[in-house]
Amino acid sequence: MSNIPSDLRYTKSHEWVRSGQNGSAEIGISDHAQGxxxxxxxxxxxxxxxxxxxxxxxxVVESVKAASDVYSPVNGQVTASNAxxxxxxxxxxxDPYGAxxxxxxxxxxxxxxxxxxxxxxxxxxxxxxxK
Amino acid sequence: xxLKTVLHDTHILEGAKIVDFGGWEMPLHYGSQIEExxxxxxxxxxxxxxxxxxxxxxxxxxxxxxxGLLANDVGRLKAPGKALYSCMLLPNGGVIDDLIVYFLSDTxxxxxxxAGTRDKDLAWIRAHAGPLAVSVVxxxxxxxxxxxxxxxxxxxxxxxxPAERATAxxxxxxxGAQAGSWFIARTGYTGEDGFEVMLPAAxxxxxxxxxxxxxxxxxxxxxxxxxxxxxxMNLYGNDMDENHHPLExxxxxxxxxxxxxxxxxxxxxxxxxxxxxHLELVGLLLDExxxxxxxxxxxxxxxxxxGTFSPxxxxxxxxxxxxxxxxxxxxxxxxxxxxxxxIVKPPFVRHGKALIxx
Numbered sequence: 134m135s136n137i138p139s140d141l142r143y144t145k146s147h148e149w150v151r152s153g154q155n156g157s158a159e160i161g162i163s164d165h166a167q168g169x170x171x172x173x174x175x176x177x178x179x180x181x182x183x184x185x186x187x188x189x190x191x192x193v194v195e196s197v198k199a200a201s202d203v204y205s206p207v208n209g210q211v212t213a214s215n216a217x218x219x220x221x222x223x224x225x226x227x228d229p230y231g232a233x234x235x236x237x238x239x240x241x242x243x244x245x246x247x248x249x250x251x252x253x254x255x256x257x258x259x260x261x262x263x264k
Numbered sequence: 265x266x267l268k269t270v271l272h273d274t275h276i277l278e279g280a281k282i283v284d285f286g287g288w289e290m291p292l293h294y295g296s297q298i299e300e301x302x303x304x305x306x307x308x309x310x311x312x313x314x315x316x317x318x319x320x321x322x323x324x325x326x327x328x329x330x331x332g333l334l335a336n337d338v339g340r341l342k343a344p345g346k347a348l349y350s351c352m353l354l355p356n357g358g359v360i361d362d363l364i365v366y367f368l369s370d371t372x373x374x375x376x377x378x379a380g381t382r383d384k385d386l387a388w389i390r391a392h393a394g395p396l397a398v399s400v401v402x403x404x405x406x407x408x409x410x411x412x413x414x415x416x417x418x419x420x421x422x423x424x425x426p427a428e429r430a431t432a433x434x435x436x437x438x439x440g441a442q443a444g445s446w447f448i449a450r451t452g453y454t455g456e457d458g459f460e461v462m463l464p465a466a467x468x469x470x471x472x473x474x475x476x477x478x479x480x481x482x483x484x485x486x487x488x489x490x491x492x493x494x495x496x497m498n499l500y501g502n503d504m505d506e507n508h509h510p511l512e513x514x515x516x517x518x519x520x521x522x523x524x525x526x527x528x529x530x531x532x533x534x535x536x537x538x539x540x541x542h543l544e545l546v547g548l549l550l551d552e553x554x555x556x557x558x559x560x561x562x563x564x565x566x567x568x569x570x571g572t573f574s575p576x577x578x579x580x581x582x583x584x585x586x587x588x589x590x591x592x593x594x595x596x597x598x599x600x601x602x603x604x605x606x607i608v609k610p611p612f613v614r615h616g617k618a619l620i621x622x
Binding site: 171172174175177193195197198200226 | 281292293296297298486490553554555557572573575599
């Protein structure tokens with residue numbers, strides 16, 4: 134079973150969102166997603182300052198097996214991206230909810246309006262998906 | 265449900281991620297395919313290759329039969345146990361399969377063929393064997409384990425009784441021999457030293473566990489693919505198939521046109537193709553970040569046939585079919601963007617060492 138922290142929210146495309154103070158949000162990909170991709174070898178993160186819309190492809194994670202787009206779960210502007218992943222893509226496999234975070238966004242619309250799942254809903258979504 | 269090898273339960277216990285491979289449920293990796301790759305380059309790893317087909321051929325005219333069936337010439341095999349890599353061709357030169365043939369005696373040869381092609385291979389072989397009264401027996405009673413890496417031979421022979429150990433250690437590269445109930449060959453698909461062992465299926469799980477206890481790391485199809493590509497070895501279905509002949513697949517070295525009188529299936533077609541000109545298979549080294557993958561388009565012309573990330577070089581490498589060119593590089597379209605790649609001569613890595621400058 135993959136790890137699904139209860140304090141995060143999730144998308145159907147397997148991103149997670151950690152909401153911070155004053156409308157900031159940290160984004161990464163779930164433990165399930167990193168496990169399905171296998172060993173990551175390249176990660177491309179968005180430039181700081183870029184405006185992103187919910188559902189827009191703004192990062193790429195590439196494993197030995199496949200390349201995969203990462204979609205922003207929220208509307209907003211990128212305030213930081215994880216530079217360590219350029220030289221240590223394996224951080225994403227080792228610690229997908231911590232050192233493997235991808236980027237942070239200052240959101241321009243309330244998170245509540247984004248269609249995100251709770252941990253319990255995401256767990257059920259994964260169970261249904263793999264049936 | 266797919267086909268399972270006799271080691272399937274062992275793989276599940278080892279935590280393998282299982283994928284479909286030509287109808288077989290096989291391990292992709294046991295956690296990290298990159299760690300498994302490095303284990304083979306630096307120490308020892310093992311692969312369950314029991315899905316491959318072992319076919320025993322016997323009869324008074326078996327050598328004559330194989331000289332007509334295969335593009336490489338078994339007439340080159342003089343010493344018992346010697347192995348030869350060859351393609352088996354259609355009359356138009358397309359590749360039915362690539363295989364290894366072992367010369368056991370004047371009346372006995374053994375073939376090892378790919379899993380995904382075994383049924384059509386057997387049908388083709390049987391159709392040609394009948395007129396020469398060659399018997400064709402598929403050895404479904406055997407399992408096969410490939411133990412590969414710089415310490416693979418030591419770790420494998422440590423498990424053997426003295427007589428068998430002596431037989432195994434005496435094997436020169438590309439030779440095989442029966443040692444007790446194991447047929448041991450000093451062959452592989454990784455660019456490292458090691459063995460491929462064919463053994464009674466009933467003994468396979470115990471052998472796997474004993475090898476594990478010697479420190480041989482289980483490795484899956486993921487590492488098998490990155491290792492073979494670094495070693496510059498073709499994969500059937502990617503780098504050649506029934507629509508692509510050996511000369512445009514980097515396999516001209518496996519086609520024995522001499523002696524001129526040997527009339528093997530596909531010979532006439534290949535002779536015409538040879539004089540008419542054809543595409544060629546080259547190695548590519550991506551100059552930028554990203555990963556080359558099969559079917560990516562090449563500019564000005566061509567296609568990637570196999571591509572991957574090379575864990576040894578920390579760069580992406582590929583085999584690609586392109587028109588003959590004097591250029592030092594090409595461009596490859598990756599996810600809608602053009603990236604520069606250098607043309608290099610495979611192999612990329614052998615015996616743990618990079619063979620091309622990166």
